[in-house]
Amino acid sequence: MFDVSFSGKRVSLAEVQEHPARFASRLERAKVTPGFALCHCRTDTPRKLVIRRYGSLFHLAGWPDDGVHHAERCDFHKKGVSGAGPNPDSRDAIIAGPNGMNVRLDVSLVHQETASGRNRTTGVSTGASRRAAPLLAFLQTLWTSAGLTFWFGTSKPQGWGSVNAELFAGLGDAATVNGSPAQDVLHVMRRFEQHDRDAINAEFDAFRTRIVNDEKVSRRGLVLGELAEFADTEFGKAITLRQHPQRYHVSTALADHAEKKYRRAFRAIGKPNARVIALLLVERLTHRHLRIVDLAAMLCSLVFLPCDSMYEVAMANRLVAERRRFEKPIRMAEGDEMLPDFVLLDTHPATHVEVYGMNGVASYERRKAEKQGQRLSRGIPAVEWNVDREELKQVLLPSPVTRT
Numbered sequence: 001m002f003d004v005s006f007s008g009k010r011v012s013l014a015e016v017q018e019h020p021a022r023f024a025s026r027l028e029r030a031k032v033t034p035g036f037a038l039c040h041c042r043t044d045t046p047r048k049l050v051i052r053r054y055g056s057l058f059h060l061a062g063w064p065d066d067g068v069h070h071a072e073r074c075d076f077h078k079k080g081v082s083g084a085g086p087n088p089d090s091r092d093a094i095i096a097g098p099n100g101m102n103v104r105l106d107v108s109l110v111h112q113e114t115a116s117g118r119n120r121t122t123g124v125s126t127g128a129s130r131r132a133a134p135l136l137a138f139l140q141t142l143w144t145s146a147g148l149t150f151w152f153g154t155s156k157p158q159g160w161g162s163v164n165a166e167l168f169a170g171l172g173d174a175a176t177v178n179g180s181p182a183q184d185v186l187h188v189m190r191r192f193e194q195h196d197r198d199a200i201n202a203e204f205d206a207f208r209t210r211i212v213n214d215e216k217v218s219r220r221g222l223v224l225g226e227l228a229e230f231a232d233t234e235f236g237k238a239i240t241l242r243q244h245p246q247r248y249h250v251s252t253a254l255a256d257h258a259e260k261k262y263r264r265a266f267r268a269i270g271k272p273n274a275r276v277i278a279l280l281l282v283e284r285l286t287h288r289h290l291r292i293v294d295l296a297a298m299l300c301s302l303v304f305l306p307c308d309s310m311y312e313v314a315m316a317n318r319l320v321a322e323r324r325r326f327e328k329p330i331r332m333a334e335g336d337e338m339l340p341d342f343v344l345l346d347t348h349p350a351t352h353v354e355v356y357g358m359n360g361v362a363s364y365e366r367r368k369a370e371k372q373g374q375r376l377s378r379g380i381p382a383v384e385w386n387v388d389r390e391e392l393k394q395v396l397l398p399s400p401v402t403r404t
């Protein structure tokens with residue numbers, strides 16, 4: 001990984017991402033003067049980086065419209081998105097602006113009890129015509145905007161510290177969720193470090209104090225982290241995230257619904273070769289107890305690349321182990337089911353990689369044949385893994401193109 005510099009210090013970007021608290025004071029000074037950091041991915045001309053504050057920490061992001069000038073394997077290199085949809089408009093649920101995301105969710109962050117019954121409000125007038133996004137779409141958009149659907153063939157480990165930093169970089173300085181500043185309502189778990197335990201706990205406690213419930217008005221919050229445990233309790237179920245010991249209580253009805261809706265993700269909890277990301281909408285139950293009102297779960301590979309099945313997890317892990325450069329397109333809109341499972345970016349032309357795990361199902365076979373026909377007509381090379389016919393190690397991948 002390349003180096004970055006700020007306030008007279010040059011250090012690996014991985015160090016800044018994995019241990020942000022160590023560099024907070026230097027980044028705070030650099031944000032004031034000269035107002036930027038530098039990326040040294042190119043030896044000829046260092047590139048400016050934006051320094052963004054989120055809570056008590058600072059994170060680095062690419063300078064606007066400068067991504068194309070970074071080295072190809074740099075985290076700040078401009079990343080194209082396969083299958084990108086039409087340009088956004090004011091009715092979109094998630095709008096990416098120069099200062100950050102403007103998000104309208106289909107869940108309420110303020111729940112009010114009135115004499116006539118329950119009234120859900122978001123605390124902002126967004127117009128009746130604007131669409132609203134479910135939690136999973138928001139989670140997927142966060143991953144896409146952070147560039148976490150790409151792997152650049154590097155040997156660096158992708159830990160939660162790097163994911164945390166890249167999520168904040170993609171979110172933006174002035175992001176809003178249902179009209180409220182994202183910093184007030186969205187808590188992205190930090191990578192736990194024993195020596196920084198007190199600061200991490202203090203940040204979470206500050207977030208928890210903003211989640212109030214006086215039996216008439218319930219102000220809720222969003223928590224994002226890696227799902228570690230989904231366990232039975234005397235009152236139903238409880239979820240624990242890997243980065244913090246807080247337990248989040250789940251009603252039996254919501255737990256059953258989530259297990260069915262996100263069955264592939266929930267089945268992967270605790271598996272050593274996969275990760276499960278959770279976005280939780282929570283409200284206060286007691287002084288220290290929090291209850292989950294709604295949630296989304298996303299299955300990922302070992303380095304947090306989103307996947308649709310454990311077979312895709314196995315393929316993603318292999319591609320990473322072999323240091324391939326590739327993209328994992330996310331299916332988020334109508335027509336996206338025709339996107340490939342993976343795209344190898346280190347071949348010329350790019351190679352589609354398909355993982356076929358439902359052979360014999362009529363609807364699946366039709367879509368499979370349609371995708372094969374489209375690739376053939378466009379001259380797109382492809383690698384296909386039929387999981388019921390061969391082992392992953394038997395799948396032959398094209399060699400990467402040697403760059404001069």
